[in-house]
Amino acid sequence: MTAPIALLDGPWWPYLALLLFAVIPTEMWRWLAVAFARRLDDGSPWLEWVRLVATALLAGVVAKLMLTPPGVLADVPLLVRLAAIAVPVAIVILTNRRVMLAVVAAEAVLIGGAWWLI
Amino acid sequence: MSSLGRWQRLRPALIGFRDALMLPAWVVGLGLVGVGSLARDVGYPVEVAVLSTILVWAGPSQVLFFASIAAGAAWSAIALAIGFASLRFLPMTIALLPLLRRPGQGVGIQILMSHYVAVTAWTEALRRLPALPPEQRPTYFLGFANALILVSALCTYAGYYLAGAVPVPVAAGLLALSPIFFMTSLTVGARGFGDGLAIFLGLALSPVASWAIGGGFDLLAGGLVGGTIAFAAQRWRRRARAGA
Numbered sequence: 195m196t197a198p199i200a201l202l203d204g205p206w207w208p209y210l211a212l213l214l215f216a217v218i219p220t221e222m223w224r225w226l227a228v229a230f231a232r233r234l235d236d237g238s239p240w241l242e243w244v245r246l247v248a249t250a251l252l253a254g255v256v257a258k259l260m261l262t263p264p265g266v267l268a269d270v271p272l273l274v275r276l277a278a279i280a281v282p283v284a285i286v287i288l289t290n291r292r293v294m295l296a297v298v299a300a301e302a303v304l305i306g307g308a309w310w311l312i
Numbered sequence: 313m314s315s316l317g318r319w320q321r322l323r324p325a326l327i328g329f330r331d332a333l334m335l336p337a338w339v340v341g342l343g344l345v346g347v348g349s350l351a352r353d354v355g356y357p358v359e360v361a362v363l364s365t366i367l368v369w370a371g372p373s374q375v376l377f378f379a380s381i382a383a384g385a386a387w388s389a390i391a392l393a394i395g396f397a398s399l400r401f402l403p404m405t406i407a408l409l410p411l412l413r414r415p416g417q418g419v420g421i422q423i424l425m426s427h428y429v430a431v432t433a434w435t436e437a438l439r440r441l442p443a444l445p446p447e448q449r450p451t452y453f454l455g456f457a458n459a460l461i462l463v464s465a466l467c468t469y470a471g472y473y474l475a476g477a478v479p480v481p482v483a484a485g486l487l488a489l490s491p492i493f494f495m496t497s498l499t500v501g502a503r504g505f506g507d508g509l510a511i512f513l514g515l516a517l518s519p520v521a522s523w524a525i526g527g528g529f530d531l532l533a534g535g536l537v538g539g540t541i542a543f544a545a546q547r548w549r550r551r552a553r554a555g556a
Contacts (some may be wrong), residue, residue, distance in 0.1 A: 195354060196381045196390070208360045215387055216377040217367045219395035224426040227405030228419065241403040243543045246510045248400040249502075250542060251393070251535025252372050252494055253514025254521070258531060259375070259491040261519055264382045265353040266480050267487040278488055279495050286499040293339055293496055300492040301485050308481035 274307030324448040328455030331440070337460045340432045341467035343371050343497075346489035348471025350378035353487070358472045365468040366461060370430050372397045375490045376531070389529045396532055405429045411441045412450050425450060428457035431497055506546030513538030 198207040259267075260275045267275070281303050282296035289295060344365055351361035356378070364374045373394045380390045405426045412425050436456070441449050475483050498511050517538050521530035 196384050196387065199387065208356045209363070211381075211387070212360050212364055212367070212377070215391040216364060216373055216394055219391045220368050220370050220373045220398040220401070221427065222395075223398050223401040224405050224429055225423060227402050227409065227429075228422045228426050230402075231406050231409045239543075239547075242506075242546075243539065244399050245403060246506055246542045246546075247535050247539030248397060249498065249507055249510040250514035250517070250538030251397050251531060252498060253511045254518040254531050254534040254538070255372060255376060255379070255397070256491045256495050256498075257515045257518035258383075258522065259379055260488075262383070262522070263487065264350060264379060265475075265483070265487055267484045269480065270484045270488075275488070278492055282492055282496040283499045286496060291500045293500055294335075296496045296499075297339075297342065297489075297493055300496070301489065304488050304492070305481045305485040308484050312480065 269312050270304065270308045271311050274304060274311065277307065278304040322451065324444070324452035325455030328452040328457075329459040332436075332456045332459035333463070336432055336436050336456075337463035340371075340430075340460050341463040343490060343493035344374070344464045345467045345471035345474070346486055346491075346493070347371065347374045347378065348468040348473075349475035349483070349486040350375060350382070350490070351468075352472050352475045354378055354381045356381075358469060361468050361472050362465050365465045369427065369461060370398055370401070371490060372494060375494075380531075386529075389532070392529070393532045393535075396535060401429055404434050408434055408437055411437070412453055414447065414450065417450070421450065425453060425457075428453070428461070431501070433457045433460055435501075504546075505549060506542050509545055510539050510542035513541055 198211065202210060256279065260279055261272075262268075263270070263275065278300045282300040285292065285296040285299055347364065348358070348361045351358070351364070364377065368374050368377070376394050376397055377390060380393065385393075408429060409422065409426070413422070433456070437453055440456075441453065444452055471486055471489075475486055478486070502508055502511060514535060517534040518531070521534035521537075524530070525533050
């Protein structure tokens with residue numbers, strides 16, 4: 195668990211932390227886009243690189259959450275967790291992008307597997 | 313303006329609101345149930361979980377925030393990783409704004425509209441807005457996007473309390489909702505070779521980086537390395553094809 199910054203700690207710390215370390219780093223890009231909308235070329239290679247880094251980063255978040263999971267998710271066997279990631283990928287590819295079906299099937303695998311094995 | 317005229321002007325907002333409730337709002341909301349569970353897991357109040365949905369309005373950022381705190385990452389690493397994960401909003405917002413811009417529109421309303429840019433709102437808006445008359449688009453978009461946020465905020469709230477009230481396998485299922493949902497939308501959004509490689513490398517490099525670097529900078533490093541390799545491979549492949 196990350197400890198609060200001592201100088202700023204108090205009952206409002208979680209709100210302050212959310213604002214400083216989540217809201218601002220996310221929102222600033224939307225504001226910058228408004229400011230620069232007319233100056234950036236949409237098809238530039240730089241933006242493509244940004245998109246690919248963001249994609250890899252997001253996939254990394256998925257792997258981290260499934261390999262070193264928080265809370266009770268850690269009680270679920272690794273194989274079941276990995277299956278819950280593989281199943282939606284297969285369904286999206288095989289059924290031409292059916293999001294809801296993929297999410298529900300993956301959840302069924304995870305909860306079903308957990309019920310059976312723990 | 314007569315009340316009938318005002319009603320006519322607000323009609324697109326109601327249609328947008330209804331369209332969102334038909335399905336998209338529930339898909340996004342489902343993905344944010346897990347954020348409530350994650351927030352509870354690190355002992356943050358429910359208000360922070362719900363505010364994260366309303367103010368951050370980006371599932372990956374919210375999950376990174378709570379999951380990194382759970383993992384004990386440094387605050388600077390958390391902010392950097394979230395900043396990088398959200399960089400995609402820059403090109404996304406730039407791509408969407410021309411559809412929403414009107415003559416004489418203030419910067420304030422553009423900043424307000426840009427706040428709603430997130431994966432689902434963006435893909436749906438790009439698909440739906442071109443079919444509407446330009447003067448109705450901002451109103452429609454705000455109605456649509458606010459329905460997404462409203463449902464998602466309620467789902468985050470529900471996820472926070474559900475986590476402690478359901479049997480262990482279901483609680484595990486709630487915590488797994490976010491990674492499952494991201495994996496699904498990554499696959500849905502993947503266009504071609506470069507995206508596929510970036511997803512694969514992101515998944516594969518995560519445990520390597522976590523072992524070699526750790527401390528919260530591992531996610532950032534894995535993303536930078538994986539994304540850059542995918543970018544280079546895609547360019548190289550395009551050039552090879554163009555040359556062939």
